[in-house]
Amino acid sequence: MTERPTPDLSILETRVYRGANVWSYDRAIHLVVDLGVLEKFPTNTVPGFTETLLQMLPGLREHSCSRGRRGGFVERLHEGTWLGHVAEHCALALQQVVGHDVRRGKTRMVKGRPGVYNVVYGYIDEQVGLAAGRLAVRLVNHLVEADPEFDWDTSLEEFIRRAQRTAFGPSTQAILDEAVSRDIPWIRLNQYSLVQLGQGVHAKRIRATMTSATSAIAVDIASDKDLTTTLLGAAGLPVPKQESVRTVEQCVRAAQRIGYPVVVKPLDGNHGRGVCLDLQDEAEVREAYEVARAESRRGVLIVESLITGKDYRCLIIDGKVAAIAERVPASVTGDGTSSVEQLVDDANADPRRGVGHEKVLTRIKVDAAAVELVREQGFEMSDVPPAGTMVKLALTGNMSTGGISIDRTFEAHPENVEIAEEAARMVGLDIAGIDFICPDITEPVRETGGAICEVNAAPGFRMHTHPTIGEPQFIAKPVVDMLFPPGAQSRIPIVAVTGTNGKTTTSRMISHIFKGMGRKVGMTSTDGVVIDERLLIRSDASGPRSARMVLQNPRVDFAVFEVARGGILREGLGYERNDVAVVLNVQPDHLGLRGIDTVEQLADVKAVLVEAVPRDGHAVLNADDPLVRDMRRRCSGQVVWISMEEPGSEVRDMIDAHCRRGGKALVLNSSERGEMIVVKHGPREMQLAWTHLLPATFNGRARMNVQNVLAAAAAAFAAGAPLHDIRQGLRTFSTNYYLSPGRLNEVEVNGVNVIVDYCHNAPGMRALGDFVDRVGDSMAGSHELARPSRIGVIATAGDRRDQDMRELGEIAAQHFDVVIVREDAQLRGRERGDVSALVTEGVRSAMAEGSRCKQVEVVLDEIEAVRHAMSRANRGDLVVICVDKHGEVMTELENWSPHAQAGSGVSADAPAADPDYVPSEA
Incomplete structure (x- = not known):
């Protein structure tokens, strides 16, 4: 089949x-x-x-x-x-x-x-x-x-x-389109029209046509039509006679005092709802009172004299008239064959008409008021008006009631323009809609009898950007000009750091350098979100949501983002581009997750940061890593190389050729006095600092931090920091717990040297082991009677591959005398004991081949593993703790008694052993 x-x-x-x-x-x-x-x-x-x-x-x-x-x-x-x-x-x-x-x-x-x-x-x-x-x-x-x-x-x-x-309304969309055309970034802050333009300290907010510069008092004044008319009248501007009323009897008496015909409308209404025009007698006033009262939120109505003429909307932006539109009430024109109802249906079939503000025109709504208005003109909805006869379906010219607009921007008399601008200044609105009623906007309203009938906050742009008749006006331009004057900045510098290991320390170094320069730095890392030295959120914040949080903060003028593989795969970067991208290394870690099975695929993920560098940006790349070196082809901006290779090597030859072409690089030059970090820019070479004088490098022994220093200095140099500020930042940055929690923190507990670090993968353990060997060798020379022991507490996350966990154990066994294997609190899909068994298997495999390690033990709980390691240590020993919850571990170390028994290394009040402790066969 x-x-x-x-x-x-x-x-x-x-x-x-x-x-x-x-x-x-x-x-x-x-x-x-x-x-x-x-x-x-x-x-x-x-x-x-x-x-x-x-x-x-x-x-x-x-x-x-x-x-x-x-x-x-x-x-x-x-x-x-x-x-x-x-x-x-x-x-x-x-x-x-x-x-x-x-x-x-x-x-x-x-x-x-x-x-x-x-x-x-x-x-x-x-x-x-x-x-x-x-x-x-x-x-x-x-x-x-x-x-x-x-x-x-x-x-x-x-x-x-x-x-x-x-979708955004026409007004918001017009402003966003203009912002995008100027390369101003924007972030939608809610599901409606609240939008942030710009980043950090440069951010401005808009909601439709209200901006972060719009005065709340001015909005309140514009919402109070009685107060608005009083203020405008006191300024000598033409306004109708009016009174505010609360009861129907007050309404009738006010109409009699003002003189018919009158208008009745809500004090706090909008979009023309509840406005009743051309009321000729007491009966009509009483009827209009109920209509207006239903649309009033506070129950206060306005009775004012009727000003006859055409309805014009003057749009004022930043004190200047930006556009003027004539608003024509919803109406249909007879063709001699169709009824009023059919004519309305034909008008609503126009594809430009939609519901509310979804399109450039609003559908004509036939309600009881519209039917009554048609009847007053001598027709029923089923009647056929003569050809050419216009039948009104609304008295007000609001677009929201189905009206149309005609552009009159360049026809208004200069005196009328001046009156509209003065009205906006009197109310105090940065963006205002001034409603004129006058016979002709081309003639001075003071001579023709026109008046300002209303001042509107948050005026709609639709009638100006999409007029039914006439040329559209590009009114979003003056709005964006007002928020971001020519030459004003809208973006803050963004430095993004990625790599398999070293991201957090490098990010902290960069932040520390710019913090010393007086910048308000927003930083994200695996430890949380830090804004101007204050930790706002304590969690893994190396993803795109945390980055957006920093960009929304109005204090931040410089951003440093640690970017992890998981966030890129899950949601992308969360921002448009980074001025400086730093890629430290690409090593086998997190393989087998989210379709990333090879280190080459992992490099493609990390390279997203390099691809997000603009033409005027920089990518700081580690030339010593072949996978990182290949990323130079993906960079639209300039490449800044870093390298720890010796002069004369193939990598250094490549860097020298790069600098001869005007490029930039930071390298190490060795001498009898030590290693000097050198900044190369074109033919120039500038000495930055001796590595052994930088606290974070532990006299140059912490080679991974030497690389991190190179990357941080290169990123700061690319971002425009002066060399003396970079040098000062590096000299004052140390790996103490307050500046770099959980990253190579050194403490002394009862004569025992303790290193606390976040090392959690095989490449990181290799770098940490090199540091342990260098520190251990220096310690061995100071002890004549016995060689100090090295005790390591190690673990890894449960989402690593089995071979990665075994490799971690094998590498640790090469550098420690005793290895204590623990597990993280979050097992990430594994059963308790599975991870420690695989790591222990790797340790024992290395022990069988003659590694340094002579004993491996399993203590699953982190704190209990720390207690066990400290109880085993003697004075002068080195204990390295690879942590998961570094805060809890540091608290535990502080709790140990300073009066430990000499030589035993066991605290007098040391806690009891962990019930999960499993002694290993030596």
Whole structure:
């Protein structure tokens, strides 16, 4: 029996990248999809698939795909392409239907998993992008085999409505488009219209057309129409006569005092709701009172004299008129054959009209007030007005009630412009909408009898950016000019640090250098988020969410991000670009997780930081690591090399050639006096510091910290720090617990030398072991009677591969006399005892081959392992504790009595042994 296609396309996994990632330079959605049996059926083998798809999504005809020309994707469909690729293009086309201009996408097979594909495509709104992916998959399955429960038109309409609910309004979108055109970054702060423009100390906020500079008092004044009219009148500006009332009787009496015709409206209304115009007698006033009262939040109404004329909106931005629009109330014009109701339906069928502010025009709403207004003009909704007769359906010209706008920006009389600008200044609004009623805006209102009837805070931009008649005005430009004047900065410098080992220490060094320069540094690391030396969050904060937290903080003027592999794979970088990227090393760690199985794939992940460097940025790369060295090809900016190799080596020859071309590098030059860090920039060489004089290097013995110093100095140099500030920062940075908790902290407990470090993988243990050997050798020379013992407390995370855990044990056995194996509190999918068994297996394997270690013990609990190690140590011994919870470990060390028994190394009040302690066979 011949196999036939069945709707098997399914989504296995969904990821949202909110910044640069391994797939794209910009944010993207990543779907892992399984084609099932459809892997055997490309599009040209499914009858009618392509034709029906193009009918449903005609926008696909514009897709170029890999052909690079219009219609390229249609060619691929006819030739035969796989349905995961089709889902990618459908997701893009669906977003384009709702006005999102996204074109980036790619589909690649998951290595080693036939029929499973990575589908990656761009997005503007996260929720819309995810919904587009889900609907695309459902559509593809429906075209393979019709689903009776799937209605395309209904599903598409629901998708469009969802997109409209989450989309920015026309005003906000106009400002964002202008900001993007100026390379000003933005962050959406909620699901509505609250947006941050800029980063850190340069950040400004907008909500629709209100800005962080908008005065709350001015908004309150504009919301109080009575107070607004009083202030404007006191300034000599033309305003109508008015009174505020609370009861219907007060309303009637006020109308009599002012003189008919009058207007009744809510004191705190907006969008023209509850406004009743041209009231001619007491009966109409009483009726209008109920209408206006229903729209008032505080129960206070305004009665004012009726000013006749056309309705104009003057938009004032930063004290200057930016645009003027004539607002025409919702109306229809008779054609001699259609009823009023039919004419309204025809008007609402205009694709430019939508619900609320979702489109450039709002649908005309036929309510009781509209029906009554039509009746007052001598028609019923079912009547056919004569051709050319205009029938009003609203008295006010608000766009939100279905009105249209005509641009009059360059027609207004200069005196009217001056009056509008003065009104905005009197109220105190940075962005204001001044409503004029006058016969003609081209004539002075003081002569024609016009007046200002209202001042609006947060005025809508739609009538100016998308006028029904006339040229659109680019009013977002003066708004952005006001928030970010020419030459003003919107970004803060970002230094991002990655690598298998050394990220946290290097990030802390860079932060310390710039902190000494007076900068307000925001730093993220595996220990938490630090803002200007204050720890705000204590957790692993090396991911994109923590980075966004720093960029939102208004105190930060310099950012240092530790970027881990997991965050890049999970969500991308979380920001657009980094001015300086630092890559320390790429070594086998975390392999076998999230599709990263080789060290070369891990290097591709780390290289995302290098790809996020702009043309005027820098990438600090470790030339001694071949995988890092290869990343230079991915950098759009300048490369700054660091190296610990000796002059004359192949790496140093490459660096010298790089500097002869004007490049930058930091290297070590050895002499009889020690190692000197040298800054090379073109033909110049500048001495920075002796390594043995920098506290973090332990007299040059901590080679991993020598490398970290080189990287930190290179990053600071690339970011513009003067050499004397870099030198001072490095000289004052030490690995004490207060500056670098959990990273090579040295303490003395009862004569025992204790090193506390976060070492947790085999490459890190190799570097730590080298340090232990150097320190241990120096200690051995100071003890004549006996060689000091080296005791190591080691562990690793449960999500490492079995061979990585064994390798950790093998390396530790080369450097310690006694190895105590513990486990982390979080086992990461392992059973208790599994990790320690594998590490112990590695130690014993090395012991069998004659390693330094003579005894291995298992104490699963971290604190109990520390207690056991300290109880074994004698004065002069070296204890190295690889920690998980460094704070708890340091507290435990502080609790040990300073009056330990001489020679025994056991505290007089040492705790009892751990019940999980398992002595090993020597």
